[in-house]
Amino acid sequence: MEKSIKKYFPVFLLPALTAFAIVFLIPFLLGIFLSFTEFTTVDNAVWIGIKNYITAFTRDKNFLNALWFTTKFTLVSVITINVISFALALLLTRGIKGTKIFRTVFFMPNLIGGIVLGYIWNLLINAVLGIFGLDITYDAAYGFWGLVFLMNWQLIGYMMVIYIAGIQNVPSELIEAAQIDGASKPSVLRNVIIPMVMPSVTICLFLTITNSFKLFDQNLALTGGAPAKQTAMLALDIYNTFYGRIGYQGVGQAKAVVFFLIVAVIAFIQLRITGQKEEEA
Amino acid sequence: MKKIISLFLAAAMLALLFTGCGKSKTPNKTETTANTIRFLNFKPEVAPVYERIAEAYKKETGKTLIVETAASGNYEQTLAAKMGTKEAPVLFQINGPKGYLNWKDYCADLKNTELYKHLKNKNLAVTSNGNVYGIPYVLEGYGIIYNKEITDKYFSLENKAVDFNSMDDVKSFEALKLLAEDMQKHAKELGIKGVFAATSLKTGEDWRWQTHLANIPVYYEFNKNNVDLTSDAVNKINFEYSDNFKNIFDLYINNSTVDKKILGSKIVDESMAEFALGECAMVQNGNWAWSQIKNISGNKVKAENIKYLPIYIGIDGEENQGLCLGTENFLAVNAKASEAEQKNAEDFMYWLFSSDTGKKFVVNDLGLITPFDTFGENEIPDDPLAKEVILWTNKENVTNIPWYFTVFPSQNFKNDFGAALLQYSQGSKSWDDVKKLFVEQWAEESK
Numbered sequence: 001m002e003k004s005i006k007k008y009f010p011v012f013l014l015p016a017l018t019a020f021a022i023v024f025l026i027p028f029l030l031g032i033f034l035s036f037t038e039f040t041t042v043d044n045a046v047w048i049g050i051k052n053y054i055t056a057f058t059r060d061k062n063f064l065n066a067l068w069f070t071t072k073f074t075l076v077s078v079i080t081i082n083v084i085s086f087a088l089a090l091l092l093t094r095g096i097k098g099t100k101i102f103r104t105v106f107f108m109p110n111l112i113g114g115i116v117l118g119y120i121w122n123l124l125i126n127a128v129l130g131i132f133g134l135d136i137t138y139d140a141a142y143g144f145w146g147l148v149f150l151m152n153w154q155l156i157g158y159m160m161v162i163y164i165a166g167i168q169n170v171p172s173e174l175i176e177a178a179q180i181d182g183a184s185k186p187s188v189l190r191n192v193i194i195p196m197v198m199p200s201v202t203i204c205l206f207l208t209i210t211n212s213f214k215l216f217d218q219n220l221a222l223t224g225g226a227p228a229k230q231t232a233m234l235a236l237d238i239y240n241t242f243y244g245r246i247g248y249q250g251v252g253q254a255k256a257v258v259f260f261l262i263v264a265v266i267a268f269i270q271l272r273i274t275g276q277k278e279e280e281a
Numbered sequence: 282m283k284k285i286i287s288l289f290l291a292a293a294m295l296a297l298l299f300t301g302c303g304k305s306k307t308p309n310k311t312e313t314t315a316n317t318i319r320f321l322n323f324k325p326e327v328a329p330v331y332e333r334i335a336e337a338y339k340k341e342t343g344k345t346l347i348v349e350t351a352a353s354g355n356y357e358q359t360l361a362a363k364m365g366t367k368e369a370p371v372l373f374q375i376n377g378p379k380g381y382l383n384w385k386d387y388c389a390d391l392k393n394t395e396l397y398k399h400l401k402n403k404n405l406a407v408t409s410n411g412n413v414y415g416i417p418y419v420l421e422g423y424g425i426i427y428n429k430e431i432t433d434k435y436f437s438l439e440n441k442a443v444d445f446n447s448m449d450d451v452k453s454f455e456a457l458k459l460l461a462e463d464m465q466k467h468a469k470e471l472g473i474k475g476v477f478a479a480t481s482l483k484t485g486e487d488w489r490w491q492t493h494l495a496n497i498p499v500y501y502e503f504n505k506n507n508v509d510l511t512s513d514a515v516n517k518i519n520f521e522y523s524d525n526f527k528n529i530f531d532l533y534i535n536n537s538t539v540d541k542k543i544l545g546s547k548i549v550d551e552s553m554a555e556f557a558l559g560e561c562a563m564v565q566n567g568n569w570a571w572s573q574i575k576n577i578s579g580n581k582v583k584a585e586n587i588k589y590l591p592i593y594i595g596i597d598g599e600e601n602q603g604l605c606l607g608t609e610n611f612l613a614v615n616a617k618a619s620e621a622e623q624k625n626a627e628d629f630m631y632w633l634f635s636s637d638t639g640k641k642f643v644v645n646d647l648g649l650i651t652p653f654d655t656f657g658e659n660e661i662p663d664d665p666l667a668k669e670v671i672l673w674t675n676k677e678n679v680t681n682i683p684w685y686f687t688v689f690p691s692q693n694f695k696n697d698f699g700a701a702l703l704q705y706s707q708g709s710k711s712w713d714d715v716k717k718l719f720v721e722q723w724a725e726e727s728k
Binding site for chain 1: 357358382543546691692694701709725
């Protein structure tokens, strides 16, 4: 039995491997290859070495600006989203009346597409700023906080659902035991609930960090990078470089590879750190 | 249960695997014979017309025209995506010398084609080393479009501050400024919100200023210095007429329907709607805007009242200045297609602009003013702006300004300039900084 499995395993694995190669491996490797070339379409790529990478970091000032803006945005939104959604999850696991309705309502924004969301919030924010005779393009700070707000509005519901699942899985014996031992509410939260929901924290942090870092639709629809590309995040900058500039396709591709590396490294580090926390708990 | 699930998963995987193969079996494939022309259309608004053209062409010649249309503002992206496939367009568009540089590997030489022989002004074509790579198929003109009904109403006011009585007397920036500022004061009596439609400066909606308006000072500068447009001399600019640009730009944003601080969220459609609904008296745009004006529901402006005024920016001798005439639409043939396919594309081009059927479509449905001698004097589109363009083209002692912006260094330059114009309008950037950016970015992007 075991022998025949060993013999035939390539046959069984082949469909999966082919699919993996076609939809992931080949495009990915082709993407990396193209970042070292100058090209208009895939057919006429000419090898130019690391020139694209040099351009991305030196001549093209937008990339570093976008990187800095994205980092700021991610820091702020990851903290706000997770704190608020965790607080909401705590509230909605206490058995308040109408819990289910609240959960549904908070989750709803997550179901709306990014472009539509961005457009609607663009109208809303402009309507409010319009009272003062301004609009969202007036200052990069407006665009920044607009994006943070939008991101919160959209992701809090989703993260809340994950946290609720985590909190509900905390064995009630543990909490009761802590209470009998005389633990105060904050101390139950800090010493029992939070350590027990660490797996949820891992997932939520991972999702919010990568989602914030890769944000595109909302950015495009809400600010489009205005004013003067100051609110363009990495994904939008890559898009603009690739499609908006003649002869810059290779540079756009190089930026995309750098972008991938950054996201991969962050996700890896974050998973390692929170993974350790999980084991401790 | 588990078995069912794994069966289902396996089926899903297989389905995923084979979707790739399934696509190539679409009916289009069978038509990729020597008798088809693949055309990537630039203007979504005329896509239905091209479908009818394809039908007519099939009837007359038996050849199949496959028209694909790129979404508005996405032509380069769509072209880049399609060029890499087996079903690459054979006939496509480039937007001038700069567009040619991006697609030079794909542009076939067209100097021996019939259509090129019929091009009236050979200087309009995109050429390189004596070869022709893009044939312009339309002439377009832009200026300040005004609603004569409103200006007439103004001229009949008793307490107007200007001493002339007709738009024909507006022949300089000075006169235009007097007129616009006084009209703005009387906006209520005239029933308008402002003289000029909103200066749309949202990203992607600012081409009327960063490209079209900027054309005029650049034209005057290059003209004064005798710059050869095909030489490297275009890689540097001093923006000598920046103050003139500022003149007209200030006039636009200060005498408008909206406050200049909120221009960053205004789009071209809104500006055209304001004009169509009679909320403003003037708007800067080209003759392509007629379809927009016409199609706005509840539009109040009458076709016979739509007129053109050149964009005066305060330069000596500008009383003889005309509209800005040119095009950004050049037909190119894919050099990587087979010879038979290229020949088909060339035949189709010629058919469209020379046969009776084709010309009817061009004039009546596409509404183009063409630069070819195959069109008679009466074969012009029936829309007020096109008629005005032709009127200005034929005026004596008038110098029309060609489209120099086809040599602007890059889209990126234009976008940066547009963004700077927005910041200037909002008051967060000084004009000196805008000027500096124009000069520096021009040099930087020309490298």
